[in-house]
Amino acid sequence: MWLPNIRVGEKGFVVSVVKMSITELLEQRAKQRPDDVAYRFVDYDVDPAGFAENLTWSQVYNRVAVVASELRKMGKVGDRAAIVAPQSLDYLVGFLGALEAGFVAVPLSVPVGGVHDERATAVLKDCTPSVVVTTSTAVDAVMPSLAAVSGSPAILEVDALDLDAPASPLPGGRQLPTTAFLQYTSGSTRTPAGVMVTHESLMENLRQIEVDYFEDRGGVAPSDATLVSWLPFYHDMGLVLGIFAAIAFGDTGSSATLTTPMAFLQKPARWMQLMARNTAPVSPAPNFAYELAVRRTSDEDMAGLDLAHVHTFVSGAERIHAATVRRFFDRFTKFNLPDTAFRSAYGLAEATVYVTSALPGRQIPIVGFDYEKLAASYAQRCEDGAGVELIGHGKSRSCTFRIVDPETGIECPSDRVGEVWVHGDNVSAGYWRNPQATERTFGAQLVNPSPGTPEGPWLRTGDLGVISEDELFIIGRIKDLLIVDGRNHYPDDIEATIQEISGGRVAAISIADDNSEQLVAIVEYKNRGTADEAKERLQNVKRELTSAISRSHGVRVSDLVMVGPGSIPITTSGKIRRSSCIELYRRNEFARLDGAV
Numbered sequence: 137m138w139l140p141n142i143r144v145g146e147k148g149f150v151v152s153v154v155k156m157s158i159t160e161l162l163e164q165r166a167k168q169r170p171d172d173v174a175y176r177f178v179d180y181d182v183d184p185a186g187f188a189e190n191l192t193w194s195q196v197y198n199r200v201a202v203v204a205s206e207l208r209k210m211g212k213v214g215d216r217a218a219i220v221a222p223q224s225l226d227y228l229v230g231f232l233g234a235l236e237a238g239f240v241a242v243p244l245s246v247p248v249g250g251v252h253d254e255r256a257t258a259v260l261k262d263c264t265p266s267v268v269v270t271t272s273t274a275v276d277a278v279m280p281s282l283a284a285v286s287g288s289p290a291i292l293e294v295d296a297l298d299l300d301a302p303a304s305p306l307p308g309g310r311q312l313p314t315t316a317f318l319q320y321t322s323g324s325t326r327t328p329a330g331v332m333v334t335h336e337s338l339m340e341n342l343r344q345i346e347v348d349y350f351e352d353r354g355g356v357a358p359s360d361a362t363l364v365s366w367l368p369f370y371h372d373m374g375l376v377l378g379i380f381a382a383i384a385f386g387d388t389g390s391s392a393t394l395t396t397p398m399a400f401l402q403k404p405a406r407w408m409q410l411m412a413r414n415t416a417p418v419s420p421a422p423n424f425a426y427e428l429a430v431r432r433t434s435d436e437d438m439a440g441l442d443l444a445h446v447h448t449f450v451s452g453a454e455r456i457h458a459a460t461v462r463r464f465f466d467r468f469t470k471f472n473l474p475d476t477a478f479r480s481a482y483g484l485a486e487a488t489v490y491v492t493s494a495l496p497g498r499q500i501p502i503v504g505f506d507y508e509k510l511a512a513s514y515a516q517r518c519e520d521g522a523g524v525e526l527i528g529h530g531k532s533r534s535c536t537f538r539i540v541d542p543e544t545g546i547e548c549p550s551d552r553v554g555e556v557w558v559h560g561d562n563v564s565a566g567y568w569r570n571p572q573a574t575e576r577t578f579g580a581q582l583v584n585p586s587p588g589t590p591e592g593p594w595l596r597t598g599d600l601g602v603i604s605e606d607e608l609f610i611i612g613r614i615k616d617l618l619i620v621d622g623r624n625h626y627p628d629d630i631e632a633t634i635q636e637i638s639g640g641r642v643a644a645i646s647i648a649d650d651n652s653e654q655l656v657a658i659v660e661y662k663n664r665g666t667a668d669e670a671k672e673r674l675q676n677v678k679r680e681l682t683s684a685i686s687r688s689h690g691v692r693v694s695d696l697v698m699v700g701p702g703s704i705p706i707t708t709s710g711k712i713r714r715s716s717c718i719e720l721y722r723r724n725e726f727a728r729l730d731g732a733v
Contacts (some may be wrong), residue, residue, distance in 0.1 A: 157312055157335045157529040158342075158380055159200065159236040162481065165386045167195035174382060175392050177225045180399040180406065192223060193386070197231070201303030203233025203294060204338060208306055211266035211288040212470075213238035214313040218289070219370075220244045220256070220267040220278045223396040226294040227369050228379055230269040231317075233294075234548060236310065239267070241317040242330070243370040246274045247281060255328060256281045259320050263330060271295045278297050295449050319485045330568030331485045341376065341488035341562035342384035344534040347449060348477070349418065351533070352496040357385035361393040361447065362414040366400040367421065373453050377420045378559070393417075404428040405437035411449075412441035420450040420481070430467045443563050444472035452481035454711055455612070455628040458502045458525035459636055463539060473500050476659070482529040482610055484594055486577065488562045491537055492608060494530045501528030501607060511624045513553040515602040515609070524629050524688075528607040535560050538582070538589065539603055542596070542614065545583040548603075556601040557582075557594040601628075616714055618646040618690050620655050627714065634659055634689050637680055641704050645718040647694070654694035657681070658717050661698050664731055674698060674730055697721065698729040 156164075162549045165174065174193045178186045191199070195202030207217060217234035219241055221227040234241040242263050244256055260281055261269075267290045270278050275293060282289065316338050318330035347355035363381050365375030382392035400407050408429055411417045426449075451461075461478060469475070478500045481493040494501060502625050504523035509516040517523075532538070538547050539554040548554035557580060582593035600611040600652040609628050627644035627652040634642045640660035646653045661677065678696050703726060705716040720726055 156339070157235075158316070158338060158383055159232060159312075160310070161339075161386075162193075162197050162232065162236075162383050165193040165383060168193075169389075170194035170388070172389070174386070175225060175228065175394060178393065178395045178399070178410065181401070186395075186406070190272065192409070195300070196229065198303050199299040200232040200236050201230045201306075202297055202299050202301065203230055203292075204236035204306060206292060206297060207234060207237040207239060207267060207269075208388065210292065210571070212278060213311045214240065215242045215266040216242055216263045216318070217267045217269055218242040218244055218263065219269045220246055220259055221270045221274055221294065222246055223369055223394075224271070226271050228295045228394075230292075231297065231369065231375075231379065234267075234269060234486070235312075235316055236305070238311045238313060240313060240315050243317065243319070243375055245368060245370050246270075247277050250360065255320075259285055259328060259330070260285045263318055265289045267292055269294060291345050314394070315565060319375070321485055324393045329570060329573065332565040332568055333485075333488055334565050337488050337562050337564050338376075338380065339384075341490050341535075342380055342558070344560075344562055345377075345381065345490050346385055347534045348490075348530075349450075349492055349496070357388050357390050358416045359389040360415040360445065361385060361390040362417045363390065364394075364410050364414055364417045364419040365392065366395045366397055368397050371453075372485045373420050373483075376489045377418075377450070382419075382637055394717075400425070401428075403432070405433040408433050408443070409441060412438070412471070413444055416445060416447045418448045418450065420452060423451055423452040423456050423460050424454070426451060426464045430460075430463045432522050433467070436543060438471050442472050443468055443477075444474065446473060446477045448496075449478050450481050451478065451481060452493075453612070455632070456480050456527045457632050457635070458527060459632070460502050461502065461527070465671060480527045480529050482556075482599075482608065484597055484599075486564050486597070487535070487558050487560075488564060490562070491535050491556075491558055491597075492530045492533065494528055502526075503528060503604065503607075505604075505609075507629070510611070510626070510691075513624065515551045515553065515604045517604065520556075526609040526611070528609060529535060530608060531603075531606050532608075535562055538594075538610070539601055539608075540580075540582065540594075545581060547582065547589070549588055550603050550605075553600055554604045555614060556597045556599045556608075556610070558597060559590055559592070559594050563593075563595045580622075618644065618655060620646060620652070620653050623691070625655070625691055630655070630657065630689055630691075631712075633684055634681055637684060638677065639700075640701060641706075643704050643711065643712045643714055643716050645714050645721065647718065647721060655685075655691055656695045656697065656721060657685070657693055658697045658699060658704055658705055658721065658726060659727060662701055663698075671730070678730075697726050699726050700729060703727065 173190045174196045176192045177189050217239040219231045261284045269292050273291045315332045316335045320328045347464035462662045479494050483490040504518040506516045507524045536559045538557050540557045542555040566578050580594040612628045615629050630644040631642040638659050643658040647656050705713040
């Protein structure tokens with residue numbers, strides 16, 4: 137997958153060895169397998185049954201080269217090119233074209249319905265693009281977000297170009313800056329920051345993904361592997377595993393089948409159908425997607441389809457719930473889904489996307505831990521499925537990580553909770569134009585590291601984890617840790633308990649009063665029936681929730697705020713914005729279903 141590009145001086149001496157960039161690899165695919173399908177995009181707006189448009193490797197590279205040639209007329213190497221287009225093959229070509237031109241690409245979403253997008257505006261203002269790459273159907277929606285951007289960036293509508301005309305050579309040839317693209321964080325705990333993903337870190341992370349995902353096959357993707365994804369291209373997991381992985385794994389014959397997030401949300405069964413209809417499919421998605429697939433895929437949707445050949449369902453990007461995993465297998469085992477086809481994965485944009493995943497060829501590791509011990513930062517396993525259930529994420533393999541005391545910088549022994557620190561060439565270069573935050577997050581040093589462990593630099597992830605029996609378990613974000621009555625409580629655990637009863641999105645937050653911190657839970661709940669029936673049902677659910685929280689977590693909930701679906705603020709990737717929930721609660725701006733204050 138990763139081939140060296142050896143550059144030779146005038147007298148034949150090797151002056152540098154550069155690892156091949158993703159666009160150089162794309163060019164190689166176009167030469168080696170010009171007529172093989174590279175990407176298949178399934179459009180459910182054109183046809184509810186799915187209209188498939190294919191691009192071969194030679195078509196993809198020619199279109200990328202056409203876009204790159206046009207971009208070079210609009211700016212110079214190292215300029216930022218914001219990709220603000222609907223999810224489509226044009227988005228894919230525009231993004232890769234920016235990389236080929238030597239621009240720093242910035243993936244973004246199109247503002248919906250002409251509504252002002254504060255995040256898009258903030259990102260555009262921060263990255264100061266010289267060009268905005270879009271399409272003719274989206275350009276009007278994009279323009280309002282450009283008002284605050286200095287320099288009046290040029291606009292390139294990809295679909296207005298003759299993409300299949302012979303591409304002109306790039307003036308001066310291929311020239312690549314160190315940074316390939318800026319991946320702006322979702323902003324669940326802070327203002328979005330641009331992670332500088334380098335060409336080197338991207339290629340290294342793709343290598344790590346292939347080695348780990350397919351380690352039972354010698355670290356090489358199957359020749360018929362298909363990357364299946366509906367994840368947004370502007371999200372790190374959708375970008376890397378939707379667009380780049382097909383190129384990286386392409387030397388063995390891999391390809392990608394793609395669609396839109398909206399196509400999935402409208403009918404989650406489409407995801408399962410694509411998995412059944414493609415060969416050796418590998419597909420990433422967050423936990424909520426598996427819940428939707430279970431609830432909204434009927435036997436009729438799966439008639440005549442078989443999941444026996446699925447290679448991997450990857451679950452990542454948010455907390456994975458054991459109950460979701462069980463429901464997923466209970467629902468789809470009847471369609472021959474292998475019990476080894478589900479893999480938990482852990483990663484973050486600052487590490488490009490991937491850090492580790494559960495080992496292949498085994499059932500998903502679900503382990504119960506004593507909640508009292510976990511609250512005291514110690515992991516003790518429970519027997520017979522008791523305690524808080526956590527999902528195993530494998531061990532340190534192609535990417536190096538350690539569990540570290542965030543206060544002392546000393547490695548934690550097994551079974552002690554600490555911060556996950558990451559080291560390796562997949563770690564990004566830092567935050568765009570923010571050296572202080574870069575040093576704080578990317579420049580950590582270990583104190584007295586264990587043999588074979590480097591002192592640094594280490595990436596501080598901000599995530600709490602623990603190693604138990606040589607397996608990583610993720611507990612939650614340090615910034616989200618709740619301290620109530622002097623004890624630690626992990627919001628993800630409390631939210632999981634509530635979700636099993638309420639069935640909706642939940643935010644567990646801590647609110648300070650004059651004396652201590654109080655637990656408050658914001659619960660999205662769909663109340664049905666007549667007014668009297670709904671009132672009685674709501675009160676019953678609140679009593680059940682209060683009892684379950686006390687029984688499972690040993691903490692009293694100060695306030696249960698029952699709200700309608702869609703009330704809890706989330707990030708672009710679907711994560712709960714707990715800090716925003718705290719502000720809304722303090723200002724009494726949640727519309728309570730029971731009218732309580």
